[in-house]
Amino acid sequence: MGRRIGIKDVAAAAGVSATTVSHILNEVEGKRINAETRQRVLETARELGYAPNGLARGLRLKRSNTIGFVSDQIATTPHAGRIILGAQEEAAKHGLLLLMLNTGGDPELERKEIDLLLQRQVDGVLYASMYHRVVEVPERLRSVPTVLLDARSDDPGVPSVVPDEVLGGETAVRELVRHGHRRIGFINNVDDIPATHGRLEGYRRALAEAGIAEDPRLVVAETTDAVGGYRAALRLLQAEPRPTALFCFADRLAMGVYRAAAELGLSIPADLSVIGFDNQELICDGLFPGLTTVALPHYEMGARAVAQLLALTGAQDHGTGSASQEMLPCPLVARASVASPPRL
Amino acid sequence: MGRRIGIKDVAAAAGVSATTVSHILNEVEGKRINAETRQRVLETARELGYAPNGLARGLRLKRSNTIGFVSDQIATTPHAGRIILGAQEEAAKHGLLLLMLNTGGDPELERKEIDLLLQRQVDGVLYASMYHRVVEVPERLRSVPTVLLDARSDDPGVPSVVPDEVLGGETAVRELVRHGHRRIGFINNVDDIPATHGRLEGYRRALAEAGIAEDPRLVVAETTDAVGGYRAALRLLQAEPRPTALFCFADRLAMGVYRAAAELGLSIPADLSVIGFDNQELICDGLFPGLTTVALPHYEMGARAVAQLLALTGAQDHGTGSASQEMLPCPLVARASVASPPRL
DNA sequence: ATGTCGTGCCCAATCGTTTTGGCAAGTGAG
């Protein structure tokens, strides 16, 4: 079991000092190296398959080229994988690796785990939430550049990346308006979170923009699951005149809406158009007809968060400088559940 | 911005040498320390909030307390989060952190990323697949303890953790038999992967065990999505006599089965019992009635894989020794889609 | 011959730990 080969091995093989090897491999400015020597060293390094020891380098440079990914539950929610993926790929582009860590929402555990991260000398931390919400940044993280992911802070000095809920709501409703709908119901969520308020606001803006008066009977709030969607749809579809389209706070609600529509003998999209939110492929593709929806930009959020972190660590000032609370648009994903309203 | 405090700071504050502090904090055997000194050092360490520098320690110990988690696409598939979670939590129990990395199935990228991991001196690698399959272990990983996760190798020397597909199939069909079903259809997958063969084998064993002759017309293979399930169900439910229960290779297929049943005027579970596989909560809870299914033990697989890795690194021999190809059972998750068959 | 300068390389210190092999002081026996 041969020891991993180190810089000294290369130096010895090439007949120079470790210093010189380091200068060459790192292309240090202001150091004069004979072209021939450089060539020789580069070649021996390649032949020997030399790769620097990250720990040693990190120790010396006080940088680990590693960023911590702390999340409450993210690893367990379905679409969250794309956040991780986005972050990981963007990080990889810059030679960074992600140290994953799930707190399960337990503050005690969170404290311990963050300490573990800091011990590992992470260059920065992504503090991610499983759904868009407002959080406090743990005290421990003050000492290291931190970006909030799918979460934001009340302190405007803390950088964050979240979806633009308002614009997302607008996008959904505009799509319905575009197809000619004027009586549009909205099944909202009941929780007091940014998405609830934001999407409602977007719904209203899109209606206003189209010159449609809001009918309060067309907005209901329900628990965000299929049963909630079912109940809400039954209620909404009793209103007179009956709405020709429903905007669901979440795709899961739409599952219930489909069932309600089937029971009422309404065909989607001929009699009723439905649009969701989240773009959970399992649901959207599983329903028939396919559910048109608005996607949360998970991948992009992950990527942007890493980019922000990089900007932060680049700047000397941790915090006030280039920190920004970024909002990403939620794109429409058209499938087959939206059509023109039925002729009366 | 005060420098992080190191072991020397503690030593100075406590009036002893760094050596002594190290001995005390690491509870080194065979070193005699005065009880009073020990107390004093422990206290100053706590007061100062000392935490060892992981990089320095790793460099010295040649262990990074970090394990690499390499996956093809895992971060993007829905239930995969639980694999990560299981691995992460088990790792955390032993003070290990997970370095995440997604190859996207690109071998070139995979090679580069694995090199990155090795540079970081990971203590071991979890090589995970997004679905149970047979893989080759990349050459690069030969130099470090590796465990396959939701994948296995043809080389029996390579340890791995996978779900027990056969037993899972048996579990599903037994549950139907237990409720009195004797005509049980199976909608299988079309791909040539272990799950396809395993679950079919399980189906057969359960039938045999119950003394039911297999009717080839009751087994069909379809693409694993709602549309496939729909088509397959229409076909199966035409057989005479009509099956009273369907076992679906995947929950997604069940979505289509529900639709087909509704169209045929069959009520679930009164007229038709349905059982799925995967336990994708989004689907199982979203369907009405809730889908009884067999769960893939994602969390446990992640945890077991870490445990195996630990066993490997403990043993001196990388490979042949305690390496095992482990199969985990898939537990039944009962909801509301299975009942006794209708009286004829 | 002496001084000056550029070129090409290397020495040694450093990062923060762990660990080996001590050493000084105390204790008890002879």
Place this chain on the structure above:
DNA sequence: CTCACTTGCCAAAACGATTGGGCACGACAT
């Protein structure tokens, strides 16, 4: 008083990289 032994601690050498400050040598001018 000397010797042997224990107790409690510490100095210094790793680990593998980076880097500031050289040093030796040859070329060229004076």
